[in-house]
Amino acid sequence: MWNSGESSVPETLFVHYQQYPVGALTLAASGMMQFQYHAGWQQHLHGFPISISLPLDGNYDIHASHHFFVNLLPEANVRQQICQSLKISPGNDFELLKAIGGDCAGALAITESDSPVQPDQRYEAVNERQLADWSIGAPNAFSAVTGQDEVRLSLAGAQDKLPVHIQDGQISVPLGNTPSTYLLKFASPIYSHLPENETFVGTLASAIGLPAVDIQLRRTNRAAIAVISRYDRILEGESYRRLHQEDFCQALGISPGRKYEKEGGPGLRQCAEIIRSHTSFPLLELQKLMHWTLFNLLVGNADAHGKNLSLLYVDRRRLQLAPFYDLVCTRNYKNISRHLAMSLGGVSDPDQIGAKQLHAMADDLGVRATVVLKATASLSELLHQTMPDVVTRFADTWGTSPILERIPIIVRKQIRRLKTLLRG
Secondary structure (H helix, E strand, C coil), X not given: CCCCXXXXXXXXXXXXXXXXXXXXXXXXXXXXXXXXXXXXXXXXXXXXXXXXXXXXCCCCCHHHHHHHHHXXXXXXXXXXXXXXXXXXXXXXHHHHHHHHCCECCCCEXXXXXXXXXXXXXXXXXXXXXXXXXXXXXXXXXXXXXXXXXXXXXXXXXXXXXXXXXXXXXXXXEECCCCCCCXXXXXXXXXXCCHHHHHHHXXXXXXXXXXXXXXXXXXXXXXXXXXXXXXXCEEEECCEEEECEEEEHHHHCCCCHHHCCHHHCCCCHHHHHHHHHHHCCCHHHHHHXXXXXXXXXXXXXXXXXXXXXXXXXXCCCCCEEECCECCCCCHHHCCXXXXXXXXXXXXXXXXXXXXXXXXXXXHHHHCXXXXXXXXXXXXXXXXXXXXXXXXXXXXXXXXXXXXXXXXXXXXXXXXXXXXXXXXXX
């Protein structure tokens, strides 16, 4: 126990890393969440700052702590549906975290008890009918599952997705403190063939040698589901260990409501500064950031914002960029703005990005312009050469889809456009 002889007040939650107490999260009168490190965590060999924005000495304000923890929660319609299911007001961050904070992105577990978190290995199997219903949002999978006893799962973002465990093809929902090991992403009522889109683009990234998440497609008799292996879970013996991570909004102490650069969210230069100052091998990680930025530009992904890029704490104090995730050709959808979430040289319209903007990108990254220009040419050529094979393998493995025609057209057009602007 952390405070022997004292009981915790109802407005306090406790943050744990594995079996270690990390700190306490208290609800302030303002409605914001104030985090304070436990003294034992600050002094312990295992102790480390859980965010770049939350230094271990406690020198941070309530806004930084609130923004770090609220960034762990779902957003938009998914949040609304979960809150409705749990009978929680949509704006009540603290109560929502209390309800679903047992298995978050990264390694932290948030509980009402200050007792050490005991390892769990309990699952509830999902049948094919449930999976088929969830695949079309009838009902929303995450809100349906989080309404059950002993299910305490949280994932940030606005897309309908569900943390699960998969063994020998059987999908199960983790119970209690059991870690999830995969994410299921479901079809969208607004954006057609979204699981196929993300699977194709993620597979394309891996095929040209980029460090992207492992993503597969699973089809039900109603719709497709993207199945993504969690990079923040590793198998040790017969159990899984959580790895800590944070996205760039958390690292910079920015609210999820301001994840886009034009709203005050992270820009490329800020991300590069974080990488340069805090990762173990900054030159390697800056190269990854450059490739991530260029790949998103070339494949028409305008939604590459600060929550779609994360830092992985490999061994508590050694940081590196997490594998790339949420890679989608948003240009496939007419109702999504084509303007980039992070501008290049102050320009967010990808159709207007040429040599001047790539020189500015190099300046933001702190590298020579020739490095960015050569990387642009190299990635363009790799995409051009590799894409036909990825289309064939996708169709052979998971069947045909309209995106197999549309996305390659978009990518080839963007490559040609960029080459023309660079020549001009």
